[in-house]
Each structure stands twice: as C-alpha cells, then as structure tokens.
Amino acid sequence: MATRKEPQITTPNARSKLKSRGAPYYRLVHAGLYLGYRKSKTAGRWVMRAYAGDKNYVVETLADADDGERQPDGVDVLDFQQAQDRARERETEIRADATGRRFGPYTVADALDDYLRDKLGREGRDSAEARRRCGDIAAAIGELEVGKLTKRDIRAWMESIANSPPRLRGGKFAQVDMSDPQVQRRRKDTANRYLNDLKAALNFAVEEDHVAPGAWRDVKPYKLVSQNRPRFLSLDEITRLLNACPPDLRALVNGGLLTGARRGDLVHMRVGDFVPESQAVTIGNRKSRYKGKPPFLCYLSDEGLRFFEAHTAGRDRQEPMFLRDDGRSWREDDIARPLKAANKAAKIKPAASFNVLRHTYASLSLMNGMSQMAVAQNLGHADTRMVEKHYGHLTPDWRKEQARHIPEFGIQVGNVEPIRSGR
Template sequence: MARQIRNTKIDTRNARDAIPIGAAIIYADLGVDGADLGYRRGKTGGKWLLRRYVGAKKYAVETLALADDRADADGVNVLSYRQAQALARSRHEALTRQERGLPDSSGPYTVAHAMADYLSHKEAEGGKSVADARIRSNALIVPQIGGIEAAKLTPKHIRDWMSKIVTTPPRLRTKAPKDGKGPAPVRYMDVDLSSPEIARKRRATANRMLGILKAGLNHAWREGRVPSDEAWRKVQPFREANAARLRYLSVEEARRLIEAAEGGFSALMEAALQTGARYSELANFRVSEFNQDAGTVHVRASKGGRSRHIVLTDEGQNLFRRLCEGKAPTAYILARDDGSRWQKGYHLRPMREAAERAGFGSDVSFHILRHTWASLAVMNGVPLMVVSANLGHADTRMVERHYGHLAQSYKADAIRANAPRFGVNFNPSIISSLGAK
C-alpha cells in the first residue's frame, strides 16, 4: 500500500475548516508522476479533486467525492484525506492504463496484465524488438492463457500452452477489415505437421514464445505483482528445436555475389560483409559514426537496445572512407541509387535478383552476409567472445550455438598443421609388446 503523504493545509478536518469559502484549490502531492490530489472549499463543505497533467502545459481536473468536513467518511461518497489519496492514485492509474491501451487493472492480476506491463516497460526503455514481441504476445499468449491469474499459473498451464503451439499450424498475416470493425481474421498456413522439419519449426516457435512469456512474468515478479517465479522457472524449452547449421558463403562466393549486385546495393552488401551488421543497423549508419582514427563504426542502438563499436579491418576501413568521402556528418553512409535511405524491406528484391544472377538459390538471403562474416572470422581464429562483441550479442551463447563447431574445426586444423612431430615411425611390434605387458 502506498504511504500517506502529509499536507498540513488539508489533511485534517480542522485544517480545512480554516480555509476561506471559495478560496483557490489547494493541491497535495500524491507521490506519482503527473497527478495531484486537490481540495476545494464550498458553502456546504469541501470536495476532493484529481488533477492530471495532459501535456502542453494543460491539466484535466475531475471531482472524486465529498470531503468529510460535515459528515463522517463512509469510504464511498464521503472520503477522508487518506481515502481520497488512495482513490486519486487508483483513478490516475486506471486512466493512464486506458490511455496507453493497457487492460484494466481492477480484479485479479492476470497473465495479460503481466504481458501488458512488461511490454509497456520495455517500450519506455526504448527496446527495439517491442513491436514484434507485442504482436507475438497478442497472437499466441493473451488469447490462450492471458485470462489466467498470474499467481495461480502452473507449469501444466504453460506446458499445455506450448504443446498447443506445436500442434497448431503457423498463422498467416492478415489485415483488419477496411471498415475498422473487429480484429483481423485468423487464418492458418496449409502445412504438414507430421513433417519433421515443420514440427521442428513449431517447437522453435514455442520456445521463442516461452522466452517472451517468461520475460513478462519475471518482470511482474520483480515488481511484486506475483509472489513466486516457481511455476515458469520449472518449464524448460523443447529439445531438438534449433535449426540446422547456418549456411555461409566462401570468400569466392561472396565476391561473386557482390559483383552480381548493382549500384548502391553492391556497397550495402560489401558493408554487411565487412561488419557483420544487421540490415537495419547498416541502414542507420551516419558519417559521424565512422571513427577513422580508431577504425570503428558506432552502432547507436542494436536489436537488443545496446550500443557497440564494430571493429573494422584495413579493408573495411578503406571501404567506409570511400563511402563517407564528401558527405556531411549527418548524412547516411549507405544510400540507394536515388540518394534515399534504405527502408525496411527495400533490400529484398535487389538481394533476390543479385542471388539469381550469381547462380545461388533462394537460401541466400541478406542475413546470410552476417553469418558469413561471423563464420569466416571464427574459422580464421578470432575468439568467439570477440566475434560476439562485434555482432552485438549480450554474451557468447548465441555465437557458440551457431559457430562453435567452426571454432572446433579451426582448432583441429591448427593442431594438425602446427603441433609438434617427433619423427617416430609407426612400429606394430612395439605396440604389441607394450600390450603384452
């Protein structure tokens, strides 16, 4: 329960009696941002008010109830100072949630409440993947288990929910009706769920959703909205859900692909191969973010909201010097042929066309350039921790999962090539005599 904040001008009946009738409204701090409790004295007594800041130096004021100036507080129509503070906070919270499109907080605190609070928190932090997480939550979490009270959630609830994801076909993207009435219709892909690869992908989807659910519930637990994290802590992701090892290009294949690209897209691909950066990061690079002295390019905000400095090779530095030459510090380093910025999805068609001209199949996407940088770096002996930092991962787990086998291959090749040899010829008689002992 929030503590009572004293205000000696209005927190007792005797103090309020000293206020002249018709005097200006007196406001008291509620201990929350953007809201105050107000008191206005009239001929027949006083009233409690809620004042909320609505932006542009404007406030909205509404009456809450009568003050207990003439009658004793009944907790409904007549309120004491303490009761008025509690109602004002509750009303402010409800209005704030409504304005943000969040569910009503009255009643039990449900899984839907937990997800809404978590996503709102991440949005305030400036997280880059909030929109995607919100879409996934609204599609697969809230409709299925959103109504369950978070404190009563069990491991069985979660396991059953994950199993349902696995046995349900993937959803198709659909649009809401043009008249704006009602949600978008739900339709599913026509897939063979008995296919091992389709089943693996559904397990991978369930595992990703479990991660989003756990993030929301952990936030609720840290905020004190649920008493324990035991229910979801016990639930483990499905095994054998990871994709097959990622395809990457050899140096010769990468050169062939760049030569098949045209204009500004060729430069975009070359920058991707030199940095391992994501498409969205490349599209946002500005001239001021390339540090020629340090030989780095600064990613201000990556997928996880973290900034980092990508270290460039001599070849990469030369590329970025050439791309930045003659441009203003605020200009984008990489641009389309017409000078416009690379927007979401603009790379798909030129990538497909370049891959076809270079003789590659549909498995060569733009993201493969990031995998190529990482794979070749690991095989050339760059430590996984360094590769992880350049890619922008919080730790090495993702890199170890996708590229760890390449590091092992590099170690094996290095040992076979450089480990000492002693010039001892294989002699079967020596081995047999040792065995006889």
C-alpha cells in the same frame, strides 16, 4: 447556513415514499462520488455519479434496487449497502482508466502490453513481428493471472503449440504432415521461441515490481530442437549478390558483410562512427545499448578499412553512413523489397537476409583463423557462448586443418604395436 437535506434512499420503505421522476435522487458517498436512486413508475434502479478528473463526471446505471418483492442478490439486484460498494468499485476503475493506472489482477495480457510498450519506447519503433507473437500468447493464456501462473499452465500451452500445425497469415492452419520428425522439431522450436517471449515479458514485469518471480522461471524449453547451423554465403554467392545490388543497396550489403552488424545498426550508423585510427567502426548495438551497455568497436579487416575510408571520404560526421540513391536515409522497412530483387537476380535460394550476412561474416571469419572471442566481441557478444552455439557447424575440412595447430607434446612413440584380438 442551512444544509441541504439528503433524500432518504437507504431502505425500500423510505424509497417507496419518493415521487417517480427521471432525475435520480443523489446521496453523497464521499467527495467526488454520489449514489443515486432513479425511481420509475414500475421499478427503481441504482445509479452513480463519479468525478473522472478535468471537471468531468461519469454517470452509470449500476443495478436494480431491492424494491417490493425483489430480493438483493449482490449481482443484478442490490440493497443500499451493496450499491455503495459497487459504486466505490466502479469509481476506482474509472479513475484508474483516466490516469492510465491498472485496476484488478495483473494478467499475462497486462505483462505483454507493458513489455511491448517498453520495447516501443526503447527501440523507437513499433515491431509488427513482436506484436504478432505477443498477440498469439495473449490469445492463448492472456487471461491467466501472473501470480497464479503455474508450470503446468505453461507446459500445456507449449504442448498445444508443438502439437498443432503452423498458422498462415489468414489464420488458417498450414497443410503439413505432423508425423514428420522435421515438422515436429520445427513446431517445438516455435514453442521455445514463444516461451522466450513470454519469459521476457514476465521478467520485465518483475523488474517493474508488478509481480514477484514465479514458477514460470523454472519452465525448460524443448531440448535439441533448435537449428544451430545458420546458413552463410559462399564467396561465389557473395560476388553474385553484390553484382545484382543497385549501388545504394550494395554499400549497405558491403557494410553488413564487413562488420557483421545487424540491419538496424547499419541504418542507424553515422559517418563519424568510422574510427580510421583504430581501424574500426563503432556499432551502437541496440539490443545491449538499452540495457545500459555502451556501443562497441568492431575491428575491420584491411578490405573493410579500405571500404569505409572510401565510403566516408569528404562527408560530414553526422551524416548517415548509408544513404539511398535519392539522398534519403535508409529505413529498415525499405530494405526487404530491393534485397529480394537482388537475391532473385543473383539466383540465390533461399534468399539471403541481413541475418545471413551476419552469419556469413562470423562463419568465414572463423574459418579463416579468427578466434571465437574476437568474432564474439566484433558481433557485440559478451562472451563466446553464442558463437559456440551457432557456429559449431564449421566444415570438417576446416576443423581438420585447424587440428594442425595443436602443438607437439614430445610424446615418444616406440615400435611396439598393440595386441589385437583375433591374432
């Protein structure tokens, strides 16, 4: 069987003997890849034809050929060997795009994309706030290669955040006094939160074997800038808020106050999660469940037990624990508007979110004698560090009252007074 003779396009002299035509003269590079030479009346150009899968081919122009007086520069004018190399590079990129694989250096933007994709897969929903923060990071340092990322790069980026005013939704900078110590503290606190997001994305990249651990792990956040005094509601504010809530939202707010559960955990809770024989509810803490940790039991007060007994009476175990008045399940995005209206009607300023309800549960429980470990476990924490960090602000009167529980040590106090200077 006769074989097809390939066109001679390897040298300028051989190409000069070809006729001008619109169709390229193709030469096989390897299976699925052809390098072509398209000759016009004035000049010649290199083109490629690569198999992209599913019976599809991609045809692209690569660069000018080194015909006549044009000398190859490896960029705009290529000789035959350079054109082959360029074709192979583009073929790799095309096949990577077709299969979803990454090509080229692994950048900070790549790590953020992978992290967000994993977050969406784990949590089953898109997070606009996470996308916004990761988008801000990518805009600032996304082009940097993770393997070459230095502590100096990250510190300079953090300083740029700390030294600039906050951005408004439209992209403009807010009008704030950057010399104000409170403004400076808040901007450094914001830089710390962005650093946490960056480290989370890079740590995920390490777990997925995209990169090796780098110097970025040693970058420290700004110290003493976090506001470790979460706000909580007084008993009077709780009463006003509950009275202002419509019945369906009131049940959800009650659930938050009686368990300290996050908003997302409440909307995903089922009737069967109530365990009356243990006086507890099962909370599938989404933050820990997707790291392999099981759901946990939150033990209820007597008031909490009475609420859940009444709320679940006669209902199917698979039914969502909290339903809207129209019978539909609550979604996290459904809560903000009615809760805002309830806060306004109750005259609670600033408005209480479900995070505030969580802080209220923890703070009032501690102030009424619950141990830090019990509070931590009911909130789903592995130890007391988060409780100690966020709730060390409890009122001096409460701490003074707690000092009464310090035991007597049997120390004998005589009637001898210490000598003071000046006497």
